[in-house]
Amino acid sequence: MISAIKRHLYWRSFTTDKRMDIRTLCLGVLTMGDASGYEIKKKFEDRLALVFHASYGSIYPALNKLTEEGLVSCREESQEKRPDKKVYSITSAGRYLFLDEIVKPVSADRVRSDFLATLIFARLLPAAAVSKLIDERIADRAEKIARMRENCAGKATDTDRFMCNYGLTVYQAELDYLKENRHLLEADALLARAAE
16 A cells, blocks of 8 residues: 555656645654644744744644544544544555645745835835835844744754754855845945935
8 A cells, every 4th residue: 555655656747737735744743743723833833934834724624624534533632621622643545645735836935025025126225114124124133033943942853953054054145135136225225215
């Protein structure tokens, strides 16, 4: 049976591109162990923060749908002085579907950045506003780097260390680039104002 699954997954890897979505990532988190919706959200904030943002408003509907489809099971656990906690587990069908999804070729990354979209129009802003935007982004990235370093300390697996170091490298590169090249945007904003 296992070799049949491996063969299927191998041949499936040559088919359509995959796009990660909240359902697939919830299944992935549950391959790490049973978890409540709250614990799944914490995994998104810790391990998946660099690659995917998920809110409770997207996690719980995904878990409900996965449960309806038999890909996840749910049990309630009593808690003292609190409502019962729903704990989710991945089923064999859910594990199979998850593996089927992650073996597909990866689609191209899609970047959505409100910060970069705003900077495209930096020449229309006063130079002080451009400087403020960049200062805020630099502070945000420095804070994210500090928090990631804390979270990365003592990571147990090579995968966790890889993901932490990858995230740190990306954030550090952005921070360095902003510091070294901010003058280009600030000068463009000043020149545009002078030309008016």
